[in-house]
Amino acid sequence: MPNSPPILITGAAQRLGLHCARRLLDDGERVIVTYRTEKPALSELRERGAQTIHADLGSETGTLAFVETLKASTPTLRAIVHNASEWIAETSGTLAQPFERMFNVHMLAPYLINTHCAEMLRHGGPADIIHMTDDVVRKGSAKHTAYCATKAGLESLMQSFAARFAPQIKVNAIAPALIQFNEEDSIDYRQKALLKSALGIEPGAEVIYQSVRYLLDNPYVTGTTLSVNGGRHLK
Ligand SMILES: NC(=O)C1=CN([C@@H]2O[C@H](COP(=O)(O)OP(=O)(O)OC[C@H]3O[C@@H](n4cnc5c(N)ncnc54)[C@H](OP(=O)(O)O)[C@@H]3O)[C@@H](O)[C@H]2O)C=CC1
Numbered sequence: 001m002p003n004s005p006p007i008l009i010t011g012a013a014q015r016l017g018l019h020c021a022r023r024l025l026d027d028g029e030r031v032i033v034t035y036r037t038e039k040p041a042l043s044e045l046r047e048r049g050a051q052t053i054h055a056d057l058g059s060e061t062g063t064l065a066f067v068e069t070l071k072a073s074t075p076t077l078r079a080i081v082h083n084a085s086e087w088i089a090e091t092s093g094t095l096a097q098p099f100e101r102m103f104n105v106h107m108l109a110p111y112l113i114n115t116h117c118a119e120m121l122r123h124g125g126p127a128d129i130i131h132m133t134d135d136v137v138r139k140g141s142a143k144h145t146a147y148c149a150t151k152a153g154l155e156s157l158m159q160s161f162a163a164r165f166a167p168q169i170k171v172n173a174i175a176p177a178l179i180q181f182n183e184e185d186s187i188d189y190r191q192k193a194l195l196k197s198a199l200g201i202e203p204g205a206e207v208i209y210q211s212v213r214y215l216l217d218n219p220y221v222t223g224t225t226l227s228v229n230g231g232r233h234l235k
């Protein structure tokens with residue numbers, strides 16, 4: 001869609017966000033991605049016409065600086081996908097600092113970006129905001145307590161913004177569980193994680209792109225959470 005406003009995906013230099021950026025470019029969408037750390041795949045996205053903006057969404061200052069850069073880059077947006085995230089487990093060390101970091105990237109940044117950029121989505125055409133939460137919000141997490149709490153906050157923000165921005169802007173969440181392991185995950189960890197869902201597979205990032213595409217294309221879905229969890233709730 002060469003004349004359609006761009007889709008913004010935060011934290012899309014790797015993994016799920018990168019895959020969604022690639023697939024949306026395949027669809028002919030205009031794409032803007034943010035990155036905190038330069039990664040090899042960013043060159044490919046730039047060659048394909050994506051705009052890349054450096055953004056540290058770990059503080060109010062960093063997020064507001066990004067908002068200014070974004071507003072200078074485009075007058076309108078087709079969608080915002082809040083994908084940037086840190087997955088920090090509880091350790092015996094400091095508790096507050098990781099909690100603050102995840103609060104900032106999972107809650108404060110989406111809150112500020114949605115508030116400051118809503119007008120960019122009000123252009124008369126289809127407009128979406130998508131919050132990437134986590135299936136673990138359903139029941140809490142003993143090992144990723146602060147992570148889960150901040151993702152629960154992101155889920156709540158989705159509901160509030162859906163009510164506030166209707167009918168011009170649809171706002172939804174995607175709640176994944178075990179989409180793509182990290183390289184350092186051990187065989188034992190992987191085997192145990194796969195047993196936690198009814199379907200028992202590591203699906204890969206395409207299922208997240210399919211979920212994003214569904215929400216972008218469906219004009220009658222807002223204020224909802226799309227669970228992409230392989231049936232974890234059945235176990
Ligand atoms: N992968 C999975 O199986 C699951 C993923 N999810 C959710 O899906 C989304 C995508 O997951 P995944 O691709 O694994 O995510 P990653 O862990 O790969 O993180 C995505 C990006 O977020 C960026 N980021 C982290 N903190 C900040 C910050 N303060 N400012 C700017 N960017 C930041 C990272 O940048 P940098 O490279 O600089 O660190 C990274 O490139 C996330 O929201 C995640 O919580 C939920 C459940 C399962």
Ligand SMILES: Nc1nc2c(c(=O)[nH]1)N=C([C@H](O)[C@@H](O)CO)CN2
Pocket residue numbers: 084085086087134176177178179180181182193
């Ligand atoms: N920012 C991230 N969040 C999450 C990740 C990740 O790699 N980065 N991974 C998971 C796991 O897949 C977990 O759901 C099961 O192992 C959760 N969130």
